[in-house]
Amino acid sequence: MASQGAFSDEPLSPAGRLFIDPKTDVIIHVIASGKSLIDIDFAKSALESSVMVQHPRFHSLLVRDENGLEHWRRTKIDIDQHVIVFNNRLDKSGKFIDDMSQGFNNEDDDGEEAVNQYVADLSVSSPLSTDKPLWEIHVLTAHKCAVFRIHHALGDGFSLMSMLMAGCGKVEDVADHQDAAVPTVAQVKRAESKRGKGRDWFRLLGVISSFFKTIQYTLMFVVEFVLRNLFVCDKKTVISGGDGVELWPRKLATAKFLLEDMREVKKAIPNTTINDVLYAVISSGLSRYLEHRTPNALHDGLRLTGVAMVNLRANPGVQELSEVMKKDSEARWGNKFGAILLPVYYHKAGKDPLVWLKRAKVVVDMKKHSLEAYVTYRFRDLVMNLLGPKYVCLLYYKLLCNTTFTISNFMGPVEKITIAGYPVSSMKFNTSSLPQALSIYMLSYVGRVEMQLLVAKDIIPDPEFLAKCFEDALLEMRMATIGINKA
Known part of the structure; x- marks a missing residue:
């Protein structure tokens, strides 16, 4: 009791x-x-x-x-x-x-x-x-x-x-x-501003330009987010889910990558991040898979939409638990995240695999300039307080039904860890099923990234092949990067 x-x-x-x-x-x-x-x-x-x-x-x-x-x-x-x-x-x-x-x-x-x-x-x-x-x-x-x-x-x-x-x-x-010492977790590096004499005017122009970009992209993405919650939905493809699909039987497959390969690829384009590379891998891999399942059936540029969860804490890395457990700590325990939409466009394979990275960087840079995640977080709380959890759940469920997949990505330990004295050689994560037929979960651990693909097996019967599509996408980008470096 x-x-x-x-x-x-x-x-x-x-x-x-x-x-x-x-x-x-x-x-x-x-x-x-x-x-x-x-x-x-x-x-x-x-x-x-x-x-x-x-x-x-x-x-x-x-x-x-x-x-x-x-x-x-x-x-x-x-x-x-x-x-x-x-x-x-x-x-x-x-x-x-x-x-x-x-x-x-x-x-x-x-x-x-x-x-x-x-x-x-x-x-x-x-x-x-x-x-x-x-x-x-x-x-x-x-x-x-x-x-x-x-x-x-x-x-x-x-x-x-x-x-x-x-x-x-x-x-x-x-x-x-x-x-034992708490393991080190990879931290998100923030860009540092470069100061210099005589540059005040240019810095001011940059701040003004950034401010208007933030307003523009925030309005654009928030309006799209609201419409997705209500009635706008992706075109149905062979990987689409929908109402009730969360109850369908599941399969789980794993794609494996080396962080060093991703670091090599991101050097191909200045100011590119690991997240840009992951986004490019997903875009290329999904296009490969769709071309395999339905060759020549989809028009070039078809949009598929992913839902990504974004941490909104002041510290983008993993907080120390001692800080999280303090009553008035800013490192808040619980659920503090917003959602953003990540579009993926179907294209047939071209000669330059790095095109996927260039496209991914354009989209991610616009998302970085927006407050989409913060606004969606506040919007969720506002609807909860005004209308109650029933309506928030309906909107969230509708959003998942109107999109094609979910993405979740975490940076994990950079050195091998023990749990209860038990040495861990591999770590992965995923969640229970959603109304989408495809959910993608990525966690880094000691120089590796393991991507879990949770699928509705009656819709995506071959997740192992889908995992290989993602692995091959990164391999091709890496080979293209090596070719550029040699040239």
Whole structure:
């Protein structure tokens, strides 16, 4: 039985109320894999004393008062209810094999594919129980991995990444995990202004020009965003989803990249970022896939629209948990993000793969000049306060139905980490299913980027080929960049 004790109930944030609606219910999945077997008893003991379990959100129940309003209520944690252990090996379909010995004595060549399918099944058919705090960890001992399942109402990706990193250590500190240093996370570098004598007039002109660009692009993109919420939708293609597709069976595939390759490609065009390269890879890869599925059926320049979530905190990197947990800290815990629309245009393959990067940079530069993410964040809260969560959920769901895919991208640790003393060799994340047939999730870890592709398998039956389209797109851009450097 839940007990308040000395704590009073805390109301859910507007975004938290959005993510508990049945049509927009979202669970975040983080897959942490390693090379060694997991000691369950040690892992549970470490978890009980971890910063994650100590955080109020992770030992609070979701309750509703007599008026139907949702609140967080403190309760005691029973670790055994949250750590779910599976000893048997998974087959390629994500189902458990009865013979336990197969999980430990044989080389598991299909482990990643099997775990992917297991998580894909969770994304559709396995909601979190409200009888306990909204998180759990599935430990797949035979596959040497753990799947963290955390409800989006507890916090956004940046808050949860802060939580995870604050409870982790570096591999070299594994012998003394409790005192281990918090891992280093890649930070977003901001452009520094260059000052010089006699340049004040030009700087003033630049500020004025930037101000008017911000107004222009903000108005243009916000109007488009509102129209997308109401009735404007993408043309239907073989990768389009729609109303009810969030209930369809899922498949999950992984595309893998090297950050060094992306850094090499971004050198081809001045002032280009890793995000520009990722956007170019997605644009090129989707065009390749569509040409494969429906050759010569689509007109050149056909637009497909993606929805991307943007962190709005003052610190664009992952915050220290000690700052997040301070009551009056500016590094706010919870859900603080806006949404932007990212258009992708279908084009047949040309001679110059770097054309995709040039197009991507133009779009991203315009988005950087706009306040689209901030305005959509405030718009969501305004509708929530005036009309209630029902209408916010309807608008959000309609937006997903009117667009083609979702993108989410995070910078992860730059060095290998341990979780509860367990060395992690691979990290990936995704969420539960959405009405779109394609969702794209990217996380960097120790010089690599793993892109999870969650698809409705009756619409996109071959996500492995789609993953290869993305990998080939980056490879071609890299080869073109090397050719330019040699010339």
